[in-house]
Amino acid sequence: MKIPIWPRKSTDKAEEQTVEEAVLTSEKMQSINLNAWFSDKHVLKNITLPVKANSVTAIIGPSGCGKSTLIRCFNRMHELVPNSKMSGKVLLDGKNIYASDVDPVLIRRRVGMVFQKPNPFPTMSIYNNVAAGLKLTGAKKGRNLDEVVERSLKQATLWDEVKGDLKKSGTSISGGQQQRLCIARAISLKPEVILMDEPCSALDPIATAKIEELIVSLKRDYTVVIVTHNMQQAARVSDFTAFLYLGELMEYDGTDSIFEDPKNELTEKYITGKFG
């Protein structure tokens, strides 16, 4: 897939890579000393967090701790918010996505996102919602749209429910179905990483169970990062868990270790429900 972009001058600075980073590049993604601000509010403080390939990494923490901001820094969505700032690096396959020669639009094609509230395109049919990724990014050349739509919907376990209604509006189905439609839309572009920002918080338990099942099945082909309020959910779906508190990374470890043997006192208090 070749996408013509405006040629950018690559600067020497972007090519620099410290020894420390080179060691860490075996991870799929890696944030290094990541800081983020909204106006003057410092919402992320020196986050250094690895994301391992073909695994599910959960980010947990109380409201307002910066979970969503963190994953929005992973595909450069944070900078779309007016008056936002960030510093530090985020590596994708060892390359800094904030280097000056990187086009954020192309990063977003490699690192997809699913939002808290299902947000299908309201003016498009179910079919076009899934095909939109390919149509709007100019990637549809030489690809069979029908095939991509069917594959994506099947992977999102929505195909059987909507295959007869592909022409219906994307907003005509239930909330849980809409969220799976959004997941199908995200995977239609075959991203390498999928970021999910509390994907179940607007859904009922049955729809939640379906999406959790789907998340676990996705890690075969993708790397998944999921932000969640729900600790049971983190325990059920993730392989690694990061606990964020007031913008700082308190603890990161395998999910089992975090839940059975937390090293940090705050982590223990949070997962046992003493605050948050």
Next chain:
Amino acid sequence: MDNYAYRKFKNRLFFLLSLICIIIAIIPLLSILIEVIVRGASQINLEFLFSVNGIGPAIQGTLILIGLTSLIGIPIGIMSGIYLSEYGNNRYASWMRTFNDLLTEFPSIVIGITVSVVIVIGMVGSFSAIAGAVALSFMFIPIVARTTEESLKLVPNSVREASMALGVYRWKTILRVVLPAGKSGLITGALLAVARIAGETAPLIMTVLGSRYFFQGFAEPMASLPIMIWRSALQPSAAVQAQGWGAALVLILIVLSLNIGVRLVSRGRIHN
């Protein structure tokens, strides 16, 4: 009168005052409508509507003016609205927004004089249809820009984010995702703007002048309903004055049907 009765009286008085005022406001409108219908309806027949002896040229001229103005104004107005809504998060844009609002209320006679000097005298050298359309565009564009901005701002940000997160460039997000979502608002805005300019007279007198004949060319003077009404009213002949009433009725019907159209379109928006 005890305190309770006095308070109750005040309550009722306030209601009565507001009722009286709305009646005062509506009476002139109703009486104009009735007067125009009574005097104009008798004039209307096929010959009056379509022949050169009736108001055929005026109707044709007004439709041409609406078409030309829309052709100039809709693209510029919508693009301006896109700028204000999608890129307008800065100080310059808020200045432009203020100027745009000023232009919406700008005295049309001043626009007429300006266009008259620049285009009629300076460029074309004659009263012309195109000069009229340019003058009307000056009033048309700010309305469309404003309504476009407002209706695009109603499109939820989550829809923009959905598109941006797919790796879609901003211009394509705006054209293919945001504009379709705000479509009915854009149509409403354009129809409102057309209704607004359809009855404008002052800038037309100084730009298209008026004519007794059907369309002669874009660089020639042209007839239009508002000018026809104005000229008929100045004539002593009762027959010509009666024609003016007929023309007024037709103009009112055009504007009214546009307004009803707007309501239908925006009602559709609420249902969706």
